[in-house]
Amino acid sequence: GECRARDRGGMYYGRLIGTLQEYAHGIRGTAYAVDESTIFVKGFSYDGTGPDAYFWVGSTPRPSPDGYILPYPEDYVGKDPPVLRAYNKTDVILKLPPGKKLRDIKWLSVWCRRFTVNFGEVFIPPNLEPPRMRVLPEFRRLAHGLRSGNITILDAKTFYIPNLHYDGAGPDAYFWVGNGSEPGPYGIKVPNEVRSMEPLRGYLGEDIEIQLPGNLTVYDIDWLAVWCVQYQHNFGHVNMPKDLDVPPALGQTKITTSSTSPDPDAETETV
Incomplete structure (x- = not known):
């Protein structure tokens, strides 16, 4: 390429x-x-x-x-x-x-x-191959009922996480990114789908999008996890492939900030 x-x-x-x-x-x-x-x-x-x-x-x-x-x-x-x-x-x-x-x-x-x-x-060059979104595996299921569908990198800063489940019981859990073969205490918090840095609430199958903070891109990280900072506990993660070639993040991906819950009786968070 x-x-x-x-x-x-x-x-x-x-x-x-x-x-x-x-x-x-x-x-x-x-x-x-x-x-x-x-x-x-x-x-x-x-x-x-x-x-x-x-x-x-x-x-x-x-x-x-x-x-x-x-x-x-x-x-x-x-x-x-x-x-x-x-x-x-x-x-x-x-x-x-x-x-x-x-x-x-x-x-x-x-x-x-x-x-x-x-x-x-x-x-337009006839043989042009534009960058493409990249589909990753789902979160590894290690603790607190964390699971998801296949996670997609929409652009160099944006993840789409479908069908996210998490029991919300971790006292100090965040979306967490960093380097190395697996998650550890040296990492960076990623805001949730409503751009909040509060500890994560529970999820009941929502489809969400999250964006990396600051100048950070997917090319700078090796994994995305749900991580409890206080207890240094990995609830589950997904690794970044080494051969990424995804669209740049130029503001073209507008993240939707409202969570849709498939269960009408579930509590919904208003933004």
Whole structure:
């Protein structure tokens, strides 16, 4: 596989797609494949003076009217995506519509619909292999009824833990990450799914997402555990593979903070 593309600052943004070729209006930026349906444009610039310009993708050999808009910003209000305004070295995350993948498109353009003008473009390499989520085994079941489904690394900072069970009886238990062949007292607490650092409550089969704190990524750790700090007791853990190649954490993964419980009579925690 190709190596992970890093810019000069050492930051990892995903697979390099290429630099935007400018034809008009000061288009600048470098595009990366974050995952199979997300593009990151580092340092996007555009003078904002086109009357009807959008990020535009398609599968024709070259940019053409036969394409569709990638809305930016993604969380726009209203019926229609907003026309692009001026940007100066802005980092942009673009999401393909549901069901579409990077392999389905050949280019990304800044395109003026009204005058069918291509302000700038970058072509998607045909053999591009974007980073992917990685499915891990479930938590090892060592104590306090801890168990889960297969844990997924969604991006370099985010874990999805389905069907999590834990009796909540550990006095000082946390999600815990660190280095070495198995969990030990030298580790770092990871906030729970509502970003709290309180000792863990019980879980009754919830599907949760947790994110590593600070600048920590999955590449810095060897395991994720549920660990009792006071008694130095490992309730269960999962090891990180050595050959990880997951999407970078650029803010594209929004963790859902509400826990859904399959049991209607169970206590639910409101956020």
